[in-house]
Amino acid sequence: QVQLQxxxxxxxxxxxxxxxTCTVSGDSISSDYWSWIRQPPGKGLEWIxxxxxxxxxxxxxxxxxxxxxxxxxxxxxxxxxxxxxxATDTAVYYCARHEGLVTSGFDxxxxxxxxxxxx
Amino acid sequence: xxxxTQPPSVSVSPGQTASITCGGDKLGEKYACWYQQKPxxxxxxxxxxxxxxxxxxxxxxxxxNSGNTxxxxxxxxxxxxEADYYCQAWYSTTGVFGGGTKLTVL
Numbered sequence: 001q002v003q004l005q006x007x008x009x010x011x012x013x014x015x016x017x018x019x020x021t022c023t024v025s026g027d028s029i030s031s032d033y034w035s036w037i038r039q040p041p042g043k044g045l046e047w048i049x050x051x052x053x054x055x056x057x058x059x060x061x062x063x064x065x066x067x068x069x070x071x072x073x074x075x076x077x078x079x080x081x082x083x084x085x086x087a088t089d090t091a092v093y094y095c096a097r098h099e100g101l102v103t104s105g106f107d108x109x110x111x112x113x114x115x116x117x118x119x
Numbered sequence: 120x121x122x123x124t125q126p127p128s129v130s131v132s133p134g135q136t137a138s139i140t141c142g143g144d145k146l147g148e149k150y151a152c153w154y155q156q157k158p159x160x161x162x163x164x165x166x167x168x169x170x171x172x173x174x175x176x177x178x179x180x181x182x183x184n185s186g187n188t189x190x191x192x193x194x195x196x197x198x199x200x201e202a203d204y205y206c207q208a209w210y211s212t213t214g215v216f217g218g219g220t221k222l223t224v225l
Binding site: 062 | 162209214215216218
């Protein structure tokens with residue numbers, strides 16, 4: 001059974017870069033698609049972007065100018081970098097798997113990690 | 120940008136049927152998914168490709184999608200079904216979530 005685990009700093013200063021890593025076990029990252037999704041406290045889910053093992057990415061247009069998602073197939077990990085953060089980027093960040101595009105939903109999720117943007 | 124619209128809240132009595140709607144432009148031409156999220160937990164997919172239940176999801180959960188509206192139906196709602204529910208679809212390979220619906224079973 002696939003398991004996903006987010007890791008990274010829980011506190012980031014305004015204007016700096018938020019960096020998180022998702023470690024995948026029980027499945028090869030060289031199959032399927034892998035996404036980052038966030039949820040501000042008390043609010044709904046927002047898709048950030050996905051990556052395929054080939055390095056193909058797609059991002060939420062509202063975040064595209066600040067986001068980079070990368071993959072490390074050797075470590076079975078993928079990562080999120082979000083730059084120029086502000087308080088509105090405070091959220092629980094989830095990594096998730098989807099088996100395909102368009103036809104597939106997010107069938108496995110990490111436990112989520114809270115990232116607070118504050119000085 | 121694309122939007123999916125859900126009612127903020129739905130209430131249902133135990134044993135009755137709850138329907139949660141999700142509206143979006145030509146949503147019926149896309150596949151809709153639904154997620155259940157309980158407080159302090161990660162979301163769990165309860166429906167995919169409009170009508171398919173993942174393994175382990177009870178049969179009382181069903182889905183439909185036509186026109187501009189997808190619907191998640193819970194037949195014989197139980198107290199354990201009380202949660203937030205989110206719809207999701209892909210628009211041109213961009214993931215879009217609905218705003219979420221809080222289902223209360225009382």
